[in-house]
Amino acid sequence: MPSHPAIRLHKGGQPLHLEHLETRPPGPGEAVVRLRYAALNHRDLWMRQGAYGGSGAAPCTLGSDGFGFVEAVGSKGDEAWVGRGVVLYPALAWGASDRAPDPGWRILGVPDEGTWAGAVTIPVSQLFDAPPGWKPEEAAALPLAGLTAHRALFRRGGLAAGQRLLITGIGGGVAQFALQFARAAGAEAWVTSGSEDKLREAKAAGARGGALYTAEGWGAALAREATGEKGGFDLCIDSAGGAGWKDICAALKPGGALVYLGATRGPGEIPMRDAFFKQIDIRGTAMGSRNDFADMLTFATEKNLRPVIDSTFDLADAEKALARMNEGSQTGKIVLRI
Numbered sequence: 001m002p003s004h005p006a007i008r009l010h011k012g013g014q015p016l017h018l019e020h021l022e023t024r025p026p027g028p029g030e031a032v033v034r035l036r037y038a039a040l041n042h043r044d045l046w047m048r049q050g051a052y053g054g055s056g057a058a059p060c061t062l063g064s065d066g067f068g069f070v071e072a073v074g075s076k077g078d079e080a081w082v083g084r085g086v087v088l089y090p091a092l093a094w095g096a097s098d099r100a101p102d103p104g105w106r107i108l109g110v111p112d113e114g115t116w117a118g119a120v121t122i123p124v125s126q127l128f129d130a131p132p133g134w135k136p137e138e139a140a141a142l143p144l145a146g147l148t149a150h151r152a153l154f155r156r157g158g159l160a161a162g163q164r165l166l167i168t169g170i171g172g173g174v175a176q177f178a179l180q181f182a183r184a185a186g187a188e189a190w191v192t193s194g195s196e197d198k199l200r201e202a203k204a205a206g207a208r209g210g211a212l213y214t215a216e217g218w219g220a221a222l223a224r225e226a227t228g229e230k231g232g233f234d235l236c237i238d239s240a241g242g243a244g245w246k247d248i249c250a251a252l253k254p255g256g257a258l259v260y261l262g263a264t265r266g267p268g269e270i271p272m273r274d275a276f277f278k279q280i281d282i283r284g285t286a287m288g289s290r291n292d293f294a295d296m297l298t299f300a301t302e303k304n305l306r307p308v309i310d311s312t313f314d315l316a317d318a319e320k321a322l323a324r325m326n327e328g329s330q331t332g333k334i335v336l337r338i
């Protein structure tokens with residue numbers, strides 16, 4: 001029986017373990033993918049810290065993103081997949097609707113065996129051809145954050161060419177994709193960060209301007225800079241929540257929308273009067289449907305985009321990779337070489 005290395009979470013809050021596991025043969029409709037690269041998402045850090053539902057589950061392999069080659073398919077699997085370089089659609093059991101997932105849908109990696117491993121056995125329906133011409137590490141960096149950013153901007157945010165977008169926390173993995181995708185779609189993007197250096201980098205990457213989210217009253221000030229005394233942003237994509245929502249609502253134009261996908265800084269503090277007088281739409285989003293994933297891959301390929309990769313670590317150094325994410329010093333995706 002072939003085996004593979006895997007980074008296992010035994011219990012949230014405790015150190016990770018590098019173990020060798022038997023590779024599970026594919027059942028009906030499943031495939032075995034030999035993984036070459038995986039990537040980090042903030043979810044993995046929450047899991048490691050024990051701050052995410054499910055992180056108390058029995059020993060399980062972390063990781064939602066990966067690139068690899070299909071080694072075998074089980075019965076009812078399409079043999080044509082064997083040998084192909086693939087990325088994995090990271091939402092399991094999402095269901096058929098593009099509007100919202102079925103109850104019981106899951107994100108790949110705890111409680112299902114994830115991608116920080118030499119191999120994963122997974123339904124064939126999760127396989128997509130990797131974008132042609134991309135490096136393996138670029139392909140591995142794309143799925144979860146790319147999917148989340150694409151759905152947040154387009155299906156949930158309705159972003160159109162010429163609109164003015166605000167992206168908070170531009171150093172983050174999802175935020176970096178949002179900036180690239182928005183620019184490629186012809187929108188005007190503005191950003192916030194906790195770091196002047198990251199604001200400079202974002203401007204070099206095409207953002208029109210930005211503000212420190214630590215500055216008092218940054219929301220109204222940035223809206224003034226972007227649009228003059230009247231108006232504001234059409235859309236904001238946020239994953240921080242917390243007190244930042246006061247500034248975001250100040251920055252949005254009347255009728256604008258806040259699409260949020262995380263709560264890094266805790267529950268969003270909604271400025272109720274500002275939000276209802278300005279008729280602001282506040283919409284949650286998470287991951288995306290299979291159609292969203294296919295659309296995102298097509299978009300990234302046709303626009304010839306490439307993920308921003310912050311750094312690469314060996315699989316055995318997964319703890320070091322998580323420590324870098326915990327510091328918040330990254331810009332873009334942190335990748336694991338397997």
Ligand SMILES: NC(=O)c1ccc[n+]([C@@H]2O[C@H](COP(=O)([O-])OP(=O)(O)OC[C@H]3O[C@@H](n4cnc5c(N)ncnc54)[C@H](OP(=O)(O)O)[C@@H]3O)[C@@H](O)[C@H]2O)c1
Pocket residue numbers: 040041042043144145148168169170171172173174175192193194195198213239240242244261262263264265285286287325328330332
């Ligand atoms: N709903 C979903 O499907 C989904 C998918 C992916 C991620 N998420 C969630 O989204 C969040 C980001 O995930 P990620 O993987 O992109 O994380 P990440 O790469 O670790 O990025 C986190 C970023 O948060 C920013 N940040 C920290 N404090 C902030 C504040 N007060 N205001 C605004 N931004 C702040 C930082 O930006 P600077 O470095 O620029 O300061 C940091 O780079 C996490 O909460 C994650 O759980 C949700």
